[in-house]
Amino acid sequence: MPQHHFDTLIIGSGLAGLTLALNLAQHQKVAIVTKKTIHDSSTSWAQGGIAAVLSMEDSSDAHIHDTLVAGAGLCDKAITRYVVEKGPEAVRWLISQGVRFTRDNNSQTGYHLTQEGGHSVRRVIHTNDATGKAVQLTLSEKVCAHPNIVILEHHIAVDLIVSSKLPHHAATPADRCYGAYVLDIKADKIHTIAAHNTVLATGGAGKVYLYTTNPDIATGDGIAMGWRAGCRIANMEFIQFHPTCLYHPHAKSFLISEAVRGEGGLLKLPDGERFMPKHDERAELAPRDIVARAIDFEMKKRGLDCVYLDISHKSPEFLKQHFPTIYARCLELGIDITRQPIPVVPAAHYTCGGIVTDQNGKTDLSNLYAIGETAHTGLHGANRLASNSLLECLVFGLAATKDILNQTPIPFVSLPKWDESRVTDADEEIVISHNWDELRRFMWSYVGIVRTNKRLQRAQHRINLLHEEINEYYTNFRVSSDLLELRNLVTTADLIVQSAMLRHESRGLHYSRDYPNTLPQAHNTILHRKEGKSLQ
Structure with missing residues (x-):
C-alpha cells in the first residue's frame, strides 16, 4: 500500500473538479479520484444548462434578483453578486475549451438562450437538452490527455487524513488536511495519498432518498468526510426536489x-x-x-x-x-x-446545503477545499435557482485555482498507512443492502417534501440505530465501496434531519406542517461537530 504524493488531490470528477484540475495542471501535479470513470458524475446528467448574463436584454442585477427571490431570504448577497458577475467569464472559458453550445444565428449572442422557472428573462445557455453531458465529455477528454493529471478511476475516498489522525499530531499545526485514504475498488487495496491541498468535489446526496434524479454515485461522500474531519455544515434541510x-x-x-x-x-x-x-x-x-x-x-x-x-x-x-x-x-x-x-x-434533485466555505472554496481546515454541490457557498439560500448549479461549479473551480496557486506549499509529512490488522472479511453483505434500502425509504417517507416534527423524530430514531449497526460493521470488517457509501449516506441523512429539526419555520425547500409560517428574520442552520452538538 504505497504512499502517493501530489500537489493537489481532487476527490470527484464533475464540472467543479475538472475545471479545477485543468487550470491547476498548468502549474502542478494533480490527481483526480473518481468512483467509476472520468465520465461519470452528476454533471453529465444535467440537462438544462448554465445561467449567465449573456444578452443585452439581461443584467447582473436581474440575475441577482431572481437568485435572491428563489433563495427565500437566505442567499449571501455578496457571494451571489460575485458568482453572477463572474458568470460570463466562466461560460467563455468553457467555450474556449471546446464546449459546443446550441447556436441561434438570429440571437444577439449567437447562442440559443432558454428560460427556466424563477428566471425573469432567457439567460440559460445550453447544448440542446444534454448540456451536462456535452460539458463532461469535452473537459474529461482534455483531462485524460493532460500529462500533469493522474486519474484514479474506480477509486473511492475512505476518509480525510487530518492533524488529529497523525501519531505526532501534537507537533503539527492543528486543523490541517494532509490528504486522504483511498480504496482501489478493483484491487481491494487502500492507498495513502498525500497532498499539499485536498479538494472535495463529490457532488450531492440525492441517493439518500428513494426517488431521485441523481446517479448512483451521489451518496454524500464529501459532505460526510468533511463533517467527520471537523468542518461546519450548513443548511442541509434544504433538499431540492425536482418537480418533474x-x-x-x-x-x-x-x-x-x-x-x-x-x-x-x-x-x-x-x-x-x-x-x-x-x-x-x-x-x-x-x-x-x-x-x-x-x-x-x-x-x-x-x-x-x-x-x-x-x-x-x-x-x-x-x-x-x-x-x-x-x-x-x-x-x-x-x-x-x-x-x-x-x-x-x-424526486430528490439537489443538495443546497453542504460544507461551509468562503469565496475561494476554503473550508474550516487548512489546505482543504470544497467546491460544487458538496459546498455551501451561500449562493443558493433556501432554494437553488434553476441552472445556477453548473455556474457555481465553474466559478468556484476557477476561484479555488487562484487561491491554491497563491499558496506556499507545506512540506509533506510521513502519513500512517491504513491499518487492517484487526479486521476480517464481512460475513453477510446483505446487511449493507438491507440498511441502504431502509434508509432511503424512511427518508422519503419522513424527511421529504412536506415534514412534521413526528416524522423527523421517527427518522432520527432509525438513523441512530443504523449508525450503531454500521459503525460496528465498519470497525470489525474490511471496508468495501458499498459500506463506505452507506456510511456516508447515513451521516448525511443525520445532518439533514438535525438541520430540519432546528428550523422552526417553513422557508424555501423546507416545509413543516408544525411551523407553516416564515419567520421575519432569516438565519442559516449551522452544525458544529467540535462542540458535540448542533447550533443554529
Whole structure:
C-alpha cells in the first residue's frame, strides 16, 4: 500500500473538479479520484444548462434578483453578486475549451438562450437538452490527455487524513488536511495519498432518498468526510426536489428538464385540467420548491401516482430539435411527447446545503477545499435557482485555482498507512443492502417534501440505530465501496434531519406542517461537530 504524493488531490470528477484540475495542471501535479470513470458524475446528467448574463436584454442585477427571490431570504448577497458577475467569464472559458453550445444565428449572442422557472428573462445557455453531458465529455477528454493529471478511476475516498489522525499530531499545526485514504475498488487495496491541498468535489446526496434524479454515485461522500474531519455544515434541510422526474417502471432517475416548462410545457391532472395557476401566479414557471409542493399536494389530495407534463401543443420539429434526448428516451418507453403528455413525479434533485466555505472554496481546515454541490457557498439560500448549479461549479473551480496557486506549499509529512490488522472479511453483505434500502425509504417517507416534527423524530430514531449497526460493521470488517457509501449516506441523512429539526419555520425547500409560517428574520442552520452538538 504505497504512499502517493501530489500537489493537489481532487476527490470527484464533475464540472467543479475538472475545471479545477485543468487550470491547476498548468502549474502542478494533480490527481483526480473518481468512483467509476472520468465520465461519470452528476454533471453529465444535467440537462438544462448554465445561467449567465449573456444578452443585452439581461443584467447582473436581474440575475441577482431572481437568485435572491428563489433563495427565500437566505442567499449571501455578496457571494451571489460575485458568482453572477463572474458568470460570463466562466461560460467563455468553457467555450474556449471546446464546449459546443446550441447556436441561434438570429440571437444577439449567437447562442440559443432558454428560460427556466424563477428566471425573469432567457439567460440559460445550453447544448440542446444534454448540456451536462456535452460539458463532461469535452473537459474529461482534455483531462485524460493532460500529462500533469493522474486519474484514479474506480477509486473511492475512505476518509480525510487530518492533524488529529497523525501519531505526532501534537507537533503539527492543528486543523490541517494532509490528504486522504483511498480504496482501489478493483484491487481491494487502500492507498495513502498525500497532498499539499485536498479538494472535495463529490457532488450531492440525492441517493439518500428513494426517488431521485441523481446517479448512483451521489451518496454524500464529501459532505460526510468533511463533517467527520471537523468542518461546519450548513443548511442541509434544504433538499431540492425536482418537480418533474419521468414516472415509468423502466425509467430510473430520468429527469424531464426545467426547460420543457420554460418552453411552454403545462402541468395537468389525468383529466387534462391545469392546476399550477391555483397554486402560484407564475404557474409552471414558479420556482421548483413551489411547483414540487403543488404536485405533491395534488397527488396526495387525489390519490394519484403521478401528474402529467404536456408540451404536445408545440410542433414535432421544435420538440425534436430542442429536446432530442427527452424525445428519444420517452419514445423508447412508448411515450410520444409530440402527441402525449409525459407522466412525472417529484424526486430528490439537489443538495443546497453542504460544507461551509468562503469565496475561494476554503473550508474550516487548512489546505482543504470544497467546491460544487458538496459546498455551501451561500449562493443558493433556501432554494437553488434553476441552472445556477453548473455556474457555481465553474466559478468556484476557477476561484479555488487562484487561491491554491497563491499558496506556499507545506512540506509533506510521513502519513500512517491504513491499518487492517484487526479486521476480517464481512460475513453477510446483505446487511449493507438491507440498511441502504431502509434508509432511503424512511427518508422519503419522513424527511421529504412536506415534514412534521413526528416524522423527523421517527427518522432520527432509525438513523441512530443504523449508525450503531454500521459503525460496528465498519470497525470489525474490511471496508468495501458499498459500506463506505452507506456510511456516508447515513451521516448525511443525520445532518439533514438535525438541520430540519432546528428550523422552526417553513422557508424555501423546507416545509413543516408544525411551523407553516416564515419567520421575519432569516438565519442559516449551522452544525458544529467540535462542540458535540448542533447550533443554529
